[in-house]
Amino acid sequence: MANHSIEEKQNEIIDNFALLDSWEDKYAYLIELGKKCPPLTDEYKTDAYKIKGCQSNVWIHSYLQHETLIYEGDSDALIVKGLVSLLIDVFSGQTPQAIQNADLYFIEKIGMQQHLSMTRVNGLASMIKQMKLQAIQFQHSS
Amino acid sequence: MMRYDVEAIRQDFPILQTTAHQKPLVYLDNAATSQKPQIVIDTLLNYYKQSNANIHRGAHYLAAKATEEYEQARETIRHFLGADSADEIILLRGVTEAINLIANTYGESQIQEGDEIILSVMEHHSNIVPWQMLCERKKAILKVIPINEKGELELQAYEKMLSERTKIVSIAHASNALGSIHPIKKIIDLAHQKGAIVVIDGAQGAVHLDIDVQELDCDFYAFSGHKVYAPTGVGALYGKRKILEAMPPYHGGGEMIKEVSFEKTTYNGLPFKFEAGTPNIADVIAFKAGLDYVQKIGKQNIHAHEDQLLQHATKQLNAIEGLSIIGTAAQKVSVVSFVVEGCHHGDLGTLLDAKGIAVRTGHHCAQPLMAHLGIKGTVRASFAMYNTLSEIDQLAVGIQSAIKMLK
Numbered sequence: 001m002a003n004h005s006i007e008e009k010q011n012e013i014i015d016n017f018a019l020l021d022s023w024e025d026k027y028a029y030l031i032e033l034g035k036k037c038p039p040l041t042d043e044y045k046t047d048a049y050k051i052k053g054c055q056s057n058v059w060i061h062s063y064l065q066h067e068t069l070i071y072e073g074d075s076d077a078l079i080v081k082g083l084v085s086l087l088i089d090v091f092s093g094q095t096p097q098a099i100q101n102a103d104l105y106f107i108e109k110i111g112m113q114q115h116l117s118m119t120r121v122n123g124l125a126s127m128i129k130q131m132k133l134q135a136i137q138f139q140h141s142s
Numbered sequence: 143m144m145r146y147d148v149e150a151i152r153q154d155f156p157i158l159q160t161t162a163h164q165k166p167l168v169y170l171d172n173a174a175t176s177q178k179p180q181i182v183i184d185t186l187l188n189y190y191k192q193s194n195a196n197i198h199r200g201a202h203y204l205a206a207k208a209t210e211e212y213e214q215a216r217e218t219i220r221h222f223l224g225a226d227s228a229d230e231i232i233l234l235r236g237v238t239e240a241i242n243l244i245a246n247t248y249g250e251s252q253i254q255e256g257d258e259i260i261l262s263v264m265e266h267h268s269n270i271v272p273w274q275m276l277c278e279r280k281k282a283i284l285k286v287i288p289i290n291e292k293g294e295l296e297l298q299a300y301e302k303m304l305s306e307r308t309k310i311v312s313i314a315h316a317s318n319a320l321g322s323i324h325p326i327k328k329i330i331d332l333a334h335q336k337g338a339i340v341v342i343d344g345a346q347g348a349v350h351l352d353i354d355v356q357e358l359d360c361d362f363y364a365f366s367g368h369k370v371y372a373p374t375g376v377g378a379l380y381g382k383r384k385i386l387e388a389m390p391p392y393h394g395g396g397e398m399i400k401e402v403s404f405e406k407t408t409y410n411g412l413p414f415k416f417e418a419g420t421p422n423i424a425d426v427i428a429f430k431a432g433l434d435y436v437q438k439i440g441k442q443n444i445h446a447h448e449d450q451l452l453q454h455a456t457k458q459l460n461a462i463e464g465l466s467i468i469g470t471a472a473q474k475v476s477v478v479s480f481v482v483e484g485c486h487h488g489d490l491g492t493l494l495d496a497k498g499i500a501v502r503t504g505h506h507c508a509q510p511l512m513a514h515l516g517i518k519g520t521v522r523a524s525f526a527m528y529n530t531l532s533e534i535d536q537l538a539v540g541i542q543s544a545i546k547m548l549k
Contacts, residue, residue, distance in 0.1 A: 055488050
């Protein structure tokens with residue numbers, strides 16, 4: 001099965017960002033990703049799926065499919081939604097075990113760690129924590 | 143009047159010569175904090191190089207020198223506020239600490255069950271939460287003055303709210319989120335007719351507006367140094383002598399005492415009764431340098447310049463399709479808050495930042511106001527003495543290009 005590993009997915013993102021010179025290009029790319037990312041249905045846009053610690057609203061929902069997790073997410077801010085879609089791209093289709101063990105290095109490599117404001121870095125950390133927690137829950141229930 | 147030389151002023155602020163993301167810095171987040179002129183930075187450095195000692199106690203040359211500089215700062219603040227005596231000037235960390243001090247001393251000793259405290263819907267969290275905590279402790283009632291669609295206080299509603307039960311009215315001189323200047327003289331007079339005292343949160347007022355606490359007849363006026371070109375972590379609270387004398391102390395410790403024994407401690411006189419512990423000596427002395435700098439440029443000249451910036455920004459931003467300015471009060475300080483249809487304020491702020499333009503986005507520590515307006519947040523550009531018309535043009539261009547990317 002030609003399923004890319006978390007590492008391969010991250011390297012792909014890093015390669016894509018390497019082609020973008022300026023911050024504006026990087027943001028334009030994130031905005032495009034955000035626009036392309038399908039909206040979450042209203043039933044998941046509730047407090048139960050909301051990520052705490054973000055300046056904008058972020059919701060992430062996940063479900064199990066053939067022993068791998070599928071994530072869906074949304075945000076009312078486009079750049080944040082672009083970041084959410086990168087996380088979804090990295091984690092979706094992976095096993096709960098792989099997600100729990102994942103070391104996410106792409107955020108720093110594409111420069112988002114340094115660049116995004118403190119509150120949003122914390123927000124990004126909250127998103128990753130929430131996604132991993134969902135993976136742990138699925139592993140225990142399966 | 144001498145020509146206002148904004149380029150010369152900019153030269154006094156080293157940080158304005160720096161870049162952000164390889165772009166020349168356009169700093170439009172002055173309502174959060176102002177940048178510091180070289181003289182303030184030098185004063186801070188020189189204090190540690192030449193004057194450092196603990197104040198009000200040492201019997202040596204440096205202690206006397208540091209004490210004198212510290213007390214000169216208090217005198218400068220007294221003059222800045224138009225207070226009668228330096229005894230009425232309490233030095234502390236800023237407005238947040240000032241409001242907490244009043245709530246925990248005056249409030250603690252005077253407020254009883256059923257008493258009422260009046261605020262406005264536009265207050266900063268620091269002028270809400272300490273009062274809420276007091277009301278919880280005392281079973282007192284918090285009342286909130288509403289605003290009209292322009293972001294001006296509804297004075298008629300305020301008048302109706304006032305009664306013999308009103309004990310404290312605590313209002314900002316100007317709103318940090320919308321820029322509205324409140325008619326505080328009228329608010330003070332009306333409160334006094336009912337026997338209530340009035341606290342003015344001058345966090346935004348002190349840097350933009352003329353203050354004469356005696357003419358205003360306010361009971362307290364608090365402001366923070368860092369918004370007036372001075373360092374962070376220092377501020378001042380003016381209080382009427384009679385009220386301060388009757389108030390119990392706040393923090394216990396050194397400096398605030400007259401005599402201590404395990405049986406009984408007697409307290410120091412004003413203003414030291416409220417200044418326990420070794421204060422932030424260096425920053426207080428640099429606080430004076432910041433206020434001296436403002437006086438040197440001239441408050442009137444600064445106001446005229448800032449008003450020009452506000453008018454220009456209002457015109458430029460109003461011309462952008464889909465943009466709405468939030469807060470259009472007739473009297474405003476140089477703050478422009480806005481939203482753009484279909485664009486999240488966080489995205490706008492991030493894209494402006496990529497162009498080196500610093501603005502604030504979000505709820506501006508005024509969540510009740512945002513809830514009242516039915517919005518999640520705004521983008522806020524706020525101007526200071528060193529901003530230029532061309533920076534505002536860059537802001538307008540930046541917003542337009544961000545909208546293009548986001549739509």
